[in-house]
Amino acid sequence: MSRRLIVLLLTMLVLVGAMSLKTVVITHGDGSVIMANGSAPVPPVPWKNGSAPVPPVPWKNGSAPVPPVPWK
Amino acid sequence: MPGPINWIIWLVGTLLEGSVVVFALKTNSLRRYLFLNLYMGLSFLVSVGRLEILIRWGYTSLEYAYFYFYSDALLTLGLYFALLNLYSLVFDEMKVERYLRLAAVVLLGGTAWFSYAVINQSSHRLLSHFAFELSQNLYFVGLVLTYVLWGAILKLRETRTRLIQLVLALGIYFSAFAADYALRNLYPNLQPVFQYLTSMLAWILPAAWAYAFLRVNDEARLEPSRLAAVSR
Numbered sequence: 395m396s397r398r399l400i401v402l403l404l405t406m407l408v409l410v411g412a413m414s415l416k417t418v419v420i421t422h423g424d425g426s427v428i429m430a431n432g433s434a435p436v437p438p439v440p441w442k443n444g445s446a447p448v449p450p451v452p453w454k455n456g457s458a459p460v461p462p463v464p465w466k
Numbered sequence: 467m468p469g470p471i472n473w474i475i476w477l478v479g480t481l482l483e484g485s486v487v488v489f490a491l492k493t494n495s496l497r498r499y500l501f502l503n504l505y506m507g508l509s510f511l512v513s514v515g516r517l518e519i520l521i522r523w524g525y526t527s528l529e530y531a532y533f534y535f536y537s538d539a540l541l542t543l544g545l546y547f548a549l550l551n552l553y554s555l556v557f558d559e560m561k562v563e564r565y566l567r568l569a570a571v572v573l574l575g576g577t578a579w580f581s582y583a584v585i586n587q588s589s590h591r592l593l594s595h596f597a598f599e600l601s602q603n604l605y606f607v608g609l610v611l612t613y614v615l616w617g618a619i620l621k622l623r624e625t626r627t628r629l630i631q632l633v634l635a636l637g638i639y640f641s642a643f644a645a646d647y648a649l650r651n652l653y654p655n656l657q658p659v660f661q662y663l664t665s666m667l668a669w670i671l672p673a674a675w676a677y678a679f680l681r682v683n684d685e686a687r688l689e690p691s692r693l694a695a696v697s698r
Contacts (some may be wrong), residue, residue: 397565405569408614409576412606419606419644423651429605433479433668434510434516435468435661436523437531439598450669 468525475665480513482672487599490681498684501551505544506672512537532594539597542604546574549611552633556618573611577603589659609640627686635674642667 419428430436468476486506490496495521496503516534523529551569554563581599585592624630646667650660 398568401565401569402572407570408607408610409573412610413580413603416603416606423647428602428647431545432513433476433665434513434534435472435481435525435665437525437534449638
């Protein structure tokens with residue numbers, strides 16, 4: 395195997411390892427900023443709330459038609 | 467608005483970032499550690515820019531939030547190149563610059579692609595969210611790369627004291643943020659403490675690098691303590 399392919403393989407391993415680690419950490423975290431450069435106070439993330447599609451309510455009881463959510 | 471303690475922490479952090487570049491200039495190390503110093507110089511400028519925006523628009527303004535997260539992505543990119551600078555110094559005698567460049571481009575491209583793939587599923591503010599996601603993903607790539615570099619330093623029995631100090635400081639910096647994040651999630655009721663602690667963690671890297679440039683000579687070597695003792 396050429397050295398270039400070995401480098402690519404190692405790079406992919408690092409990438410997969412890092413992203414897996416991130417996924418594990420984020421899954422168990424509160425969604426806040428993990429790392430920030432500098433000592434400046436971290437502002438609240440402006441796009442955190444609001445634009446995600448509203449999921450269907452999982453605890454629907456009965457068979458009556460569901461009205462549209464009034465506060466969407 | 468941030469309280470007086472936040473302002474003091476911020477001021478000390480900014481001064482430490484500036485001092486790294488000053489000490490590197492003083493000891494003629496600017497060119498050898500170019501990307502490290504570029505990162506610290508950029509951090510200093512960004513800190514001043516954030517202060518300007520914060521004073522003009524306020525802490526809860528969108529202007530401050532966007533400036534903060536865009537500049538943070540830029541700085542994380544700078545930190546990534548600083549780390550690659552350390553890689554090239556560790557492996558300089560092996561003549562593998564070509565392969566390091568290839569790995570750096572593939573890794574950065576892969577991280578950018580992964581970030582885009584994630585936000586493409588969930589956000590309509592693509593550019594803003596991409597900058598934030600890329601910054602956080604590069605942090606994890608940097609974390610893994612630093613530990614790999616430390617393993618290489620041990621394996622190659624590196625003895626250059628300043629280089630070891632620079633890499634170790636980076637490892638402690640990344641690890642401290644990871645530990646801080648874990649503790650923040652374990653003890654969410656201690657938020658008043660963590661708001662100061664998290665900001666103070668940013669001192670670690672500039673303080674350690676400033677010390678390395680000021681006090682540790684570039685020619686200094688660690689004692690060869692790992693020599694094998696052969697019985698006669």
